[in-house]
Amino acid sequence: MAAKIVVKDLSFSYNHQRVLSAVNLMVEADSILGIMGPAKSGKTTLLRIFNRLCDLIPHVRIEGEVFLDGENILRPGLNVDRLRKRVGMVFDKPVPLPRSIFENLAYGPRLHGIKDKKRLEELVERSLRLAQLWDEVKDRLNESAMKLSGGQQQRLCIARTLAMEPEVILLDEPTYGLDPISTLKIEQTLQSLKESYTIVLVSNNTWQVARTTDNVAFLLMGELIEYGSTHEIFTVPKDKRTDDYISGRFG
Amino acid sequence: MAKRINPLMLQRIVKAQLWSLTGFTIGILFFIIFFISIKGLPQITLEFLTSNPVDMGRSGGIFSTIVCTLYLIFVSLMIAMPLGVGAAIYLTEYTRESRLTHIIRFGTECLAGIPSIIMGLFGFAFFVMALGLGWSILSGGMTMSIMLLPTIIRTTEESIKAVPYELREVSFSLGVTRWQTVTKVVLPSALPGIVTGIVLGIARCIEETAVIIFTVGSSLRLPESFFDSGRTMAVHFYILAREGISMPNAYGTAAILILSILFINLSAYYLARQFLKKIC
Structure with a gap:
């Protein structure tokens, strides 16, 4: 399969502390890559490099290259806003903007120049349907997004990312703190989305990674320990540390 | 024990x-x-509010002083609001904490500590004399705006900082620029705090006397433009009481002063609450 993102010798340090060291990996197009590893292993940092949200942190040092469709996204002078439009992100905590449901979804597209009301409405409906939230909110699009439940809010956030019509979706523990039913809905959503989107999923939940992803990267203390197809990693892991982690012996 | x-x-x-x-x-x-x-x-009667002072304020109303006060508030805020809110946005959103921001903050705090009589003297020496603006609402408004800046910067800064950082991250992650994020997400959420700063500013304009006497003067004529001299309600009250011209009229003016500050406070908080209800 074609590679959407290629990471070459990527190192990242923050305040002279190594967070990632010489990571090499690849994200295949139209698939789900799971990134797993214990806390502080650099998962979130890696994710935030993919959309350059790491720029917000002061005193960082990045080495290596990250290619999105062959273009190095770490080069200076890159239009970060355009990159972030192509690479959407969903955070671990659902953060609805203090606006209505409709306005949450229309926020991004509108600021990127879509003014036509009809077009916005179509976009909102399509995104909400993709995120499997449409049926629950179709009659109250003008109500505040803050009134939704936690699980609904997280699906709203996914829909908000989808409304940007991105190519890649980054998810940082999207089901953290959600009940099993909401978690299931989000996992189903991810399955249906991978047909047309490239997805990178960071998760602390080993079983979620096993259930939903096609490929897995296992990070430990900023090092990539193992990278391969989910099936392989969960049946015949090459590294003992991977084996220990997925069988719950540490982490 | x-x-x-x-x-x-x-x-x-x-x-x-x-x-x-x-x-x-x-x-x-x-x-x-x-x-x-x-x-x-x-x-307080309708006539008191709508007629100009007669015989140095011994009789007649306070209409010209109300107009002068409103003009002064308008000019001061037109200058202090963009400067103060802009400075606060710069300090919170566009720079990281550094020596420079500390110096800027220290400077604004010092500005807040300058006694108003000194500010009055400065306004008189600089705007009235050096710039040749004379005793005028413009001179007074500019001097007042300097005095309002620290409050407006401080309250705006505090309320911008209170906006959850996650909202900015979400906005950035949607490819929205920093400025758009500031105007569409941060400022609307920070509005109640900004309004508070502005309300405090208005109250300050209403109650200030020392600065006004130095820079706006104490003419009882109805000001026709920003270049005219005038007398605000507080100054009018001060002169009426201090020179024993008319105690009843002084108390009448004082009552209007207090009522207007009360009214401005209440309506500003009401508006901010309504706005919050709409967006949340």
């Missing part, structure tokens, strides 16, 4: 003491409002 007081008893005593201290503070406020109202409200 004295017997230890039972903690429950102590709790009751402390609670009663704290309550009475709070009650005393509120009591002073109500006493002042009550006192001014008793003396001042009987003076």
